[in-house]
Amino acid sequence: MNMKKTIFFFAIIGLFLMSINGCTKKPSDASDVKETAVAGSTTILVDETIFPLVEDVAILFENEYKRAKVTLISKSETEIIQMIQEDKSRIAVLAKTLDSTEMKYYNNTKKVYPRITEFGKDALAFIGNGSIADSTIVLNDVLNVLRGNANSKIKTLVFDNPNSSTVRELKTLAGIKELPKQNVFSVHSNKEVVKYVTENKGAIGIIGINWLLQPSNDLTAYLPKIQVLAVENVKVNEKNKFVKPNQTNIADGSYPVTRKLYMLNFQGSTGLGMGFASYIAGQQGQRIILKSGLVPKHFPTRQVSVRNEVE
Template identity: 30%
Template sequence: MKWKGLAQRVFRALVVISCINIFVTACKSRPADATHPQETSTSGTIYISVDESFKPVIDSQIKVFESQHPDAHIVVNYKPEAECLRDLNVDSIRMVIVTRGLSETEETTLTNKLQFKPAYGVIAYDAVAVIVNNDVKDTLFTMQDIRAIAKGTSGYKYKMLLDGKTATSTVRYVVDSLLKGQPLSENIVAAQNTEAVIDYISENKDAIGLLGVSWIGNKDDTTQRSFLKKVKIAQIESKVKDEAGIYVDPVQYNIAYDRYPMTRPLYYILKENYDGLGNGFANFLIYEKGQKIFYRAYLLPARMAFEKRNMQISN
């Protein structure tokens, strides 16, 4: 009987141990977030919304990221900035890339909805370039000139062409920084998108166009070289007090040293509190590889500094 009782106790112990092993194995095989099975920081599929002003550089970022991680798929939708921000309330959209961060009210509302704080931060700095027709002689402007053209009070007989009249980041920049909250004047004309701005300016001498420099600043890009054959990039008077009368281009050096007067940050906003593909792509943008792509696209990297140095190598 003693041996029978001992055998029963051993059997019960083995059953308990087997159940524990099955439970542990099941836990290990379960994904970290059951709502996103098969996803890691380098695999899976996510949907993001991006300010259409940054299509060239974000296309490059996604192309490189996906080439390095073949199991990762980033489905991007380029939209006016206001629509991207509204997409933060769409469950399927994991990330947006726009030219501003969240306000306190927006952050609180989104945190309450998600039950965790969204991550966001600056990843690069962009310049708003001014383009003119190849045949016009006016290629030097002060900020007073640009503001007056936006208000319709300038001695220049130019219209101002934007990539839309509502919702875009360029329109918001004009309203906030040039018009200081005043409504858009009749002198401001809407194009369908950024490429339409370039096409219109290339065919008309009576307007200037405003667009992100990543569309037209990269002379190494064949598409942008074709744009530069159509239009000219104007220079704007330096905002440095000791540089009155000096006109500067929308290039990285002038962004970094606060010489070019029309600049804006580029933010990512991420709705993910686990190590998923959204975090993987955000880290790619923040660290060396992504920052180099911003640098090569003629934006100023916000997280890492890159310098060009001339070197002489002897055998």
């Protein structure tokens, strides 16, 4: 009888512990959670030229919303647009919005009405070897090289990726459809652009400024060997004719090569993509952009408390 009581006693204890474990079980993985604006999981394609910034926002978004999981995939602009068109992904962060032709395509052919959120502005940086004496560059000289005209000062123009938004932006400014076969080429990453410039004095690299403001660990070692060039802006007075891509100059438009940043959502429903768009364009996200050195769409407000007495 005592043995039976003992067994019964431990059985009750076991059931009690199991019930406690069930009550204190951690929330299921985000992939198992129904997707809402602040929960579930989603994948976002990100223009590789602004990946460090979006990665920072995603980390803080997940930290605030514990049941949300955002997977970021870094791709070139051309690759992202192709994947969206092929329905391989439905959320993207780009350094461009949709033009009227693209919007018509999605509305009429895909029957999708994308939600577009502008959240900031960045710039394209022109970098040169740290040992060169001249730390300035004339934008028209760059554009002429892109048009196929030789320039004694610029031996080579180096881009991060042939399909990148950087290439697209400069081709638009130069009014060309294709890059020339001489004196212009692309590598495979921002790090390779920086590395090439450190090894070649006559080379001018063109990359998104975000990679210089928030460099990865493997890029940091190269930064002391390069210099960010000041770009001529013919619209400003002679005293400030050459302008560097700092936050102030990007914000007031005196730096001549800037771009607006957008989040494009093709989900067609209120999911995690909508929540992330609201976050990056809201107070929290805009503070992160401001801290990164880029320019937020809306500058975060600051409340000042005035006290009658000083403690």
